[in-house]
Amino acid sequence: MPAPEAWAALERGDHAKAASIFREELDRSPRNAWLHFGAGYAALRLGRSDAAISSLKRAIEYNPRFVQAMVMLSQAAYQTADLDLAVRTLEKAAALAPGDRAIASQLEGWRVESALHERFDERAGVRFRVLFEGPAEKAISDRVAAVLESKYWSIGKTLNTYPGETLTVILYSNQQFQDITRAPAWAGGGYDGRIRLPVGGALRSPKSLDRVVTHELVHAIIRTAAPTGAPTWVNEGLASYLESADHTWVARVLRAADGRISLSDMANGFDRFDADTALVAYAESLVAGQLLCERLGPNVGTFLQMLGSGHTVDQALSTLNVPPETFYAEWRRRIGVK
Numbered sequence: 047m048p049a050p051e052a053w054a055a056l057e058r059g060d061h062a063k064a065a066s067i068f069r070e071e072l073d074r075s076p077r078n079a080w081l082h083f084g085a086g087y088a089a090l091r092l093g094r095s096d097a098a099i100s101s102l103k104r105a106i107e108y109n110p111r112f113v114q115a116m117v118m119l120s121q122a123a124y125q126t127a128d129l130d131l132a133v134r135t136l137e138k139a140a141a142l143a144p145g146d147r148a149i150a151s152q153l154e155g156w157r158v159e160s161a162l163h164e165r166f167d168e169r170a171g172v173r174f175r176v177l178f179e180g181p182a183e184k185a186i187s188d189r190v191a192a193v194l195e196s197k198y199w200s201i202g203k204t205l206n207t208y209p210g211e212t213l214t215v216i217l218y219s220n221q222q223f224q225d226i227t228r229a230p231a232w233a234g235g236g237y238d239g240r241i242r243l244p245v246g247g248a249l250r251s252p253k254s255l256d257r258v259v260t261h262e263l264v265h266a267i268i269r270t271a272a273p274t275g276a277p278t279w280v281n282e283g284l285a286s287y288l289e290s291a292d293h294t295w296v297a298r299v300l301r302a303a304d305g306r307i308s309l310s311d312m313a314n315g316f317d318r319f320d321a322d323t324a325l326v327a328y329a330e331s332l333v334a335g336q337l338l339c340e341r342l343g344p345n346v347g348t349f350l351q352m353l354g355s356g357h358t359v360d361q362a363l364s365t366l367n368v369p370p371e372t373f374y375a376e377w378r379r380r381i382g383v384k
């Protein structure tokens with residue numbers, strides 16, 4: 047394989063280094079499919095989906111039987127909410143590798159999702175497109191679109207980040223949401239390149255609809271600033287803090303909870319938590335998110351960008367004149383660690 051030192055860099059997680067080696071090598075051999083594949087892989091790991099898509103398309107152009115590149119291109123396309131490209135590309139891979147179970151089952155899942163979305167109506171806007179099913183969800187889609195438009199500016203200002211590309215928002219019945227996302231039953235919504243919201247009965251409590259929409263929008267905006275690298279407690283902390291002005295539930299949850307969860311246990315997803323534990327994790331994260339906003343002020347956006355470019359939380363805090371130790375000590379004090 048060409049550029050072994052770039053692959054070694056990918057192996058040890060140094061994606062930026064790998065990307066720069068692949069770029070240099072491509073100057074010398076611009077038609078090498080493996081180099082384009084490597085560049086696409088590195089871009090994907092750096093969270094640059096658009097760059098990944100164009101590199102992987104080129105890899106396939108120079109080697110039309112490049113199944114791995116097709117699989118990766120389909121994943122990158124899915125991440126950017128381009129389900130058509132994801133399905134089309136994976137169909138080509140499946141034709142070349144008919145015995146591959148993983149490809150077949152992924153394709154099956156995406157076809158189900160695609161068939162479901164085909165029935166949906168679309169409310170197209172410049173910054174947002176909202177997909178919803180039937181007239182019953184029309185009123186909800188209007189409300190969701192209005193919340194997104196207004197929050198885009200206020201949250202954008204707080205995080206100093208304004209996503210440029212159109213964000214897709216899909217409104218599901220509660221059952222569709224479970225089927226498509228396989229999210230834990232406690233999840234109120236999800237963001238995976240597009241916002242997915244279960245909206246069965248949503249207008250019965252429009253306040254919580256607004257809250258969930260705002261929460262997922264924060265995730266989308268964070269992803270623009272830091273495509274990778276933000277620990278879950280940063281992500282969920284900011285989303286939970288900024289979703290609404292009412293934070294009274296936090297003290298109630300923390301008072302009732304037996305123990306506390308450490309930040310390191312809240313770095314890699316909450317999906318493994320049961321509903322009660324997840325609630326504590328959200329409460330503790332919200333306290334951290336609030337503290338980040340208070341201490342960093344207008345620098346929250348810069349903080350996120352630093353995480354996105356590979357800095358640790360401690361490095362980013364220090365650079366922005368917030369001593370990490372005092373930050374953590376204050377967080378522990380506020381969540382009530384003795």
Ligand SMILES: [Zn+2]
Binds near residue numbers: 265281
């Ligand atoms: Zn969240």
